[in-house]
Amino acid sequence: MTRCRWGLAAAGLTVAAALGGLAYLGVFPGLRGPYANATPELAAAYRAKDGCTCLFVLRRSPADCRSWTEASPDVASFEPDAVAGTVRSRALLFWSARARYLGPREGCRLE
Amino acid sequence: MASDMPSSSSAVAALLLGLAPLTPATRAACPDLPAWPADWSVAPWAATPDRVSAIDALESYAFPPRAPEREGIRTDSVLVVRGGTIAYERYADRYGPGSPHAAWSCAKSLTSALAGVALAHGALGLDDSICRHLPAPGNHCDVTVRHLLQLASGLDWTESYEGMPLQGSSVLAMLYGVGRDDMAGFVLSHGRRAPPGARWNYSSGDSVLLAAVVRAALEPRLGPDWPRVALLDPLGMRSATLERDASGTPVGSSLLHATPRDLARLGLLYLSDGCWHGERILPEGFVAASTAVSGPSRAPAARREAGDVYGFGWWLNRPVPDVGQPVPWPGVPEDAFAARGHWGQLVAVIPSLGLVIVRTADDREERAFDLARFLALAIAVGRER
Numbered sequence: 126m127t128r129c130r131w132g133l134a135a136a137g138l139t140v141a142a143a144l145g146g147l148a149y150l151g152v153f154p155g156l157r158g159p160y161a162n163a164t165p166e167l168a169a170a171y172r173a174k175d176g177c178t179c180l181f182v183l184r185r186s187p188a189d190c191r192s193w194t195e196a197s198p199d200v201a202s203f204e205p206d207a208v209a210g211t212v213r214s215r216a217l218l219f220w221s222a223r224a225r226y227l228g229p230r231e232g233c234r235l236e
Numbered sequence: 237m238a239s240d241m242p243s244s245s246s247a248v249a250a251l252l253l254g255l256a257p258l259t260p261a262t263r264a265a266c267p268d269l270p271a272w273p274a275d276w277s278v279a280p281w282a283a284t285p286d287r288v289s290a291i292d293a294l295e296s297y298a299f300p301p302r303a304p305e306r307e308g309i310r311t312d313s314v315l316v317v318r319g320g321t322i323a324y325e326r327y328a329d330r331y332g333p334g335s336p337h338a339a340w341s342c343a344k345s346l347t348s349a350l351a352g353v354a355l356a357h358g359a360l361g362l363d364d365s366i367c368r369h370l371p372a373p374g375n376h377c378d379v380t381v382r383h384l385l386q387l388a389s390g391l392d393w394t395e396s397y398e399g400m401p402l403q404g405s406s407v408l409a410m411l412y413g414v415g416r417d418d419m420a421g422f423v424l425s426h427g428r429r430a431p432p433g434a435r436w437n438y439s440s441g442d443s444v445l446l447a448a449v450v451r452a453a454l455e456p457r458l459g460p461d462w463p464r465v466a467l468l469d470p471l472g473m474r475s476a477t478l479e480r481d482a483s484g485t486p487v488g489s490s491l492l493h494a495t496p497r498d499l500a501r502l503g504l505l506y507l508s509d510g511c512w513h514g515e516r517i518l519p520e521g522f523v524a525a526s527t528a529v530s531g532p533s534r535a536p537a538a539r540r541e542a543g544d545v546y547g548f549g550w551w552l553n554r555p556v557p558d559v560g561q562p563v564p565w566p567g568v569p570e571d572a573f574a575a576r577g578h579w580g581q582l583v584a585v586i587p588s589l590g591l592v593i594v595r596t597a598d599d600r601e602e603r604a605f606d607l608a609r610f611l612a613l614a615i616a617v618g619r620e621r
Contacts, residue, residue: 151403158403162413167402170412182477182493183336193598230461232479232491235416 150217165216168201170235172214176203177224177233181210265520266511269590270320272472272504276333276497278322287617291324294613298595299326306600311580312337315496315594316618317504323591324617325496336475337596339492339499340577343478344443346467346502347488348385348526348549350450352510352518353466359453366445369452374424376432383432384446385548388532390430391423393439395539397578407440411490417482420448436532436546437539440489443549447488460484470512471505473498490578496594502575503583503592506550522548527573529554551576565608568615580605584614591618 147153154161162170172194179190191203201216210226212233224233281287298311312331316324325333339346354360360369360381367377379389394406402408406426409415415422423441430437454462463486468476475498479491505511506526510518526548533546536559543564545552553565553572563570574584580597593614599605 151401156403157401158405160403160405160409160414162403162409164402167408167412170416171408174412178338178479178491178493182479183338186330189330229477230464232477232493234479234482235412 163220165200165220166222168196169214169216169220169222171196172201172203173212173222173224174233174235176205176212176214177210177226180205180207180212181226182229182232266514266516267509269508269511272320272501272508272513276322278325281323290613290616290619294324294610294617295326297613298610299328306598307604308601309580309605310598310600312596312598313496313594314614315500315592316614317500317592317594318590318618322497324614331596333495333497334475336477336493336495337499337581338577338579339494339575339581339583339596340490340579341440341443342499342502342575342577342581342583343488343490343492344387344440345549345575345583346478346492347443347447347450347486349502349505349518350454350463350467350488351381351385351446351548352522352526354450354453355522356517356519357454357457357466359457360450364449366449369449370420370424372421372424376424379432379445381446381449383532384442384449385526386433386436386530386532387439387442387546388433388436388530389439389442389445390428390432390434390437391426391439391441392429393423393426393437393441395438395440407489410441410444411487418485419444419481419487420483420485433532435535435537436530436544437537438544438546443489444485444487448485450488451485467517470515470517471498471501473501496596499575499583499596500592500594503585503594506573506585507587507590507592526550527552527571529556534558547573550574565611567608567612572611574607576607582607582610584611586615589615589619591615593618 148156150164151157152163176190176194179185179193187205201214204213211223213223215221223236225236226233298314300309302310311328313327362382363380365377366379367373383389394404396405410419410422423445454466458465463478473494476494478486480486506523510516510523527550528547529545529552530547534556545554545556545561545564550573553563553568553570555561555563569586569588571588572584572586574582576582580599582595584593
């Protein structure tokens with residue numbers, strides 16, 4: 126019986142911590158601010174878009190662009206594809222974004 | 237809302253609104269300045285002791301050894317232009333005259349210039365309601381082109397980049413989040429914080445909305461490549477890229493990329509009162525109006541910081557005694573004005589000295605870089621011959 130209660134409490138705490146973590150990440154619209162984008166979603170979009178611009182518009186090296194788009198905390202990946210003219214970024218398993226180079230007039234845009 | 241245009245210039249500007257294209261008669265009003273070169277030449281400057289010591293002082297401030305962890309002053313380039321030639325130019329490792337750089341919010345000054353071109357074509361009026369140009373402006377028909385140039389639409393906008401929570405940043409939502417596909421539509425979805433024209437509030441939303449209005453005015457006349465046809469090509473800014481959202485509106489607040497030499501061309505256009513090679517590109521009076529303290533900038537504002545003095549898309553070095561604002565960049569002539577962008581980008585114009593000063597950078601540490609000190613050092617280099 127006691128063991129069961131401890132188990133329930135632990136499960137409750139785990140769920141509460143997970144919900145708290147998700148709330149902190151801005152997953153629940155309206156809780157952290159008026160705009161409904163979770164922090165990892167913005168982080169991936171930022172790194173994909175600015176990484177694409179850095180590589181294909183500013184013509185910097187992949188190493189420079191990786192560093193230029195590194196945000197704190199560093200949760201979004203930097204995955205350039207020079208042949209396709211794209212940069213993909215993934216953050217915390219659930220979120221990802223990809224930006225594509227459209228040419229010298231328009232630069233890069235998120236897909 | 238009182239006009240910011242000087243009254244004598246207003247009449248001329250109003251006359252110009254009906255003229256498209258501009259007539260040769262307007263050329264006479266252009267100042268007699270050196271023709272800017274199609275390709276830059278570097279002036280044969282004498283290495284006088286004063287000049288050498290001015291360059292040493294500038295370089296030890298602007299180009300210190302790079303600190304670890306992205307701290308301190310991180311200059312990527314400095315360019316000083318005087319009399320149509322390059323008086324001084326230096327790049328950090330792996331940068332050069334052919335390297336485009338992100339200019340960030342210097343784009344706001346370019347968007348202001350594009351609005352000036354639309355005024356010159358008679359396609360836009362300073363006091364036009366945005367409803368005259370945009371199909372679905374919501375309840376914001378009292379917002380005018382002038383209000384957008386002044387960053388005083390009154391829309392409830394929060395401009396912040398770093399710092400938590402990110403869900404409170406209007407500009408991040410516009411560039412990377414819910415607003416990114418139709419940025420002008422996203423801006424218009426906001427409510428009001430103040431009546432239009434009452435208060436200055438630094439807003440990338442206002443600049444993107446202005447880009448959408450200018451697009452509506454110029455695209456039917458000049459075609460889909462209108463920013464290039466209207467301004468970038470005439471100025472020879474071949475390296476410039478002005479990125480767009482999915483709806484085709486230029487991100488006129490933030491996403492301009494160009495070489496320092498091409499950014500200098502924007503400054504030179506304003507140094508020449510909006511003329512280029514003797515041809516008037518911006519209407520007479522527009523540069524004066526752009527570099528006069530705007531009405532909203534003279535009023536107290538909740539989010540105003542020390543040194544925030546603004547015209548039409550340009551930062552000014554004018555005091556505003558009404559709000560206790562001294563000259564923002566002490567030691568720099570009061571007629572100086574500048575385009576400024578995130579992480580230390582700068583295109584400064586000092587008409588009284590005939591100087592344009594460009595800096596590109598990657599300053600990640602807030603307040604590490606002292607703009608007034610840098611400008612004074614760069615001016616000293618530009619003045620010495």
